[in-house]
Amino acid sequence: MSKYLDPDLNSLDEYVPGKQPKLERIIKLNTNESPYPPSPSVFRAMARFDTEKLRLYCDPESYSLRSAIAEYHKKAPENVVVTSGSDDILNFIFKAYGKGGVLFPDITYGFYSIFADQNKVPYQTVPLDGDFKIRISDYEKDSSLVVIANPNAPTGLEIPVSDIEALAAYSENRVIAVDEAYIDFGRESALSLTEKYKNVIVVRTYSKSRALAGARLGYAIADRELIDDIKKLKNCTNPYNVSSLVQVLGEASLEDDDYFRNCCSRIISSREKLKAALSDLGYTVTDSKANFVFAKSPGVSGEKLAEALFQRGILVRHFAKDRISDYVRISIGSENDTEILIKTIGEIENEICGNK
Numbered sequence: 001m002s003k004y005l006d007p008d009l010n011s012l013d014e015y016v017p018g019k020q021p022k023l024e025r026i027i028k029l030n031t032n033e034s035p036y037p038p039s040p041s042v043f044r045a046m047a048r049f050d051t052e053k054l055r056l057y058c059d060p061e062s063y064s065l066r067s068a069i070a071e072y073h074k075k076a077p078e079n080v081v082v083t084s085g086s087d088d089i090l091n092f093i094f095k096a097y098g099k100g101g102v103l104f105p106d107i108t109y110g111f112y113s114i115f116a117d118q119n120k121v122p123y124q125t126v127p128l129d130g131d132f133k134i135r136i137s138d139y140e141k142d143s144s145l146v147v148i149a150n151p152n153a154p155t156g157l158e159i160p161v162s163d164i165e166a167l168a169a170y171s172e173n174r175v176i177a178v179d180e181a182y183i184d185f186g187r188e189s190a191l192s193l194t195e196k197y198k199n200v201i202v203v204r205t206y207s208k209s210r211a212l213a214g215a216r217l218g219y220a221i222a223d224r225e226l227i228d229d230i231k232k233l234k235n236c237t238n239p240y241n242v243s244s245l246v247q248v249l250g251e252a253s254l255e256d257d258d259y260f261r262n263c264c265s266r267i268i269s270s271r272e273k274l275k276a277a278l279s280d281l282g283y284t285v286t287d288s289k290a291n292f293v294f295a296k297s298p299g300v301s302g303e304k305l306a307e308a309l310f311q312r313g314i315l316v317r318h319f320a321k322d323r324i325s326d327y328v329r330i331s332i333g334s335e336n337d338t339e340i341l342i343k344t345i346g347e348i349e350n351e352i353c354g355n356k
């Protein structure tokens with residue numbers, strides 16, 4: 001860093017993204033991307049896109065895309081804001097509502113503490129219980145914002161919407177943000193709460209279930225007043241943060257719901273297969289409802305397992321963090337990836353521990 005950088009910024013921790021190796025032959029199961037391509041309707045929209053249009057700024061309101069998202073979720077366009085990836089929205093949420101203190105779990109998406117620090121808002125982490133579950137009553141204390149990923153990352157565990165509702169009802173003087181990056185692999189969305197509760201904001205991404213991580217598109221749904229807050233911050237930062245091309249692709253992705261649902265259900269069945277296979281090998285496996293599995297070997301440390309897999313061409317994620325350092329997080333790949341993974345883990349267990 002230069003000597004000119006604000007010391008407060010210099011001291012910020014940076015989010016460390018999972019590796020994006022250039023290697024062609026690696027099986028990449030470390031950043032929860034989709035193993036399947038975006039919908040054919042996205043390919044068609046891309047082919048039809050008029051390159052000449054890039055000369056002009058995009059629609060800063062993303063009106064057509066927001067209307068399509070609203071229609072998809074049976075809301076109004078006023079209830080939707082879009083940004084460049086959902087990380088942008090989460091950052092705005094910390095900035096907008098965090099001043100009176102933020103609560104989030106001790107084990108969750110690593111970006112939350114970074115957003116808090118970057119926006120200079122105080123935060124407190126709330127420990128998950130011994131089974132990595134969120135105990136909702138622990139959040140019934142003073143704060144101006146609660147952020148919950150549901151399903152949570154990297155545990156994959158989901159809490160019922162009734163728990164989120166209890167939190168929303170507990171105090172109308174704070175905002176409850178629900179990060180639903182993985183909800184399409186889970187069960188119950190909190191979207192139904194956004195009409196009844198003016199303090200609930202649901203954050204979604206195109207990066208995981210919609211196979212558009214590289215396009216960068218996220219959105220939030222909430223009561224109009226919360227959406228207007230986020231729009232204001234977006235307009236104070238970069239009103240053009242969703243390009244005209246991405247606006248078109250985002251809308252196209254919603255057209256082909258059969259394709260979308262089919263991809264999600266294939267990922268869910270591979271996930272269940274992988275959970276069962278790891279359990280059979282003696283692993284501790286959380287009941288993930290996301291597009292990844294979070295698991296602990298009976299004998300091999302998390303770090304060693306991640307390293308052994310990497311040497312065999314499979315990239316997974318390990319977090320050197322208290323309570324979870326024995327675990328690895330494995331994204332769900334294609335059916336073929338899953339088979340190779342299961343076989344390779346079996347071999348590693350045999351070699352390192354002599355387990356049969």
Ligand SMILES: *Cc1c(COP(=O)(O)O)cnc(C)c1O
Pocket residue numbers: 084085086087088109149153179181204205206207213216217218
């Ligand atoms: C991947 C992820 C996101 C967001 O990703 P974007 O690509 O910025 O939309 C948000 N929250 C969680 C918990 C995630 O895992």
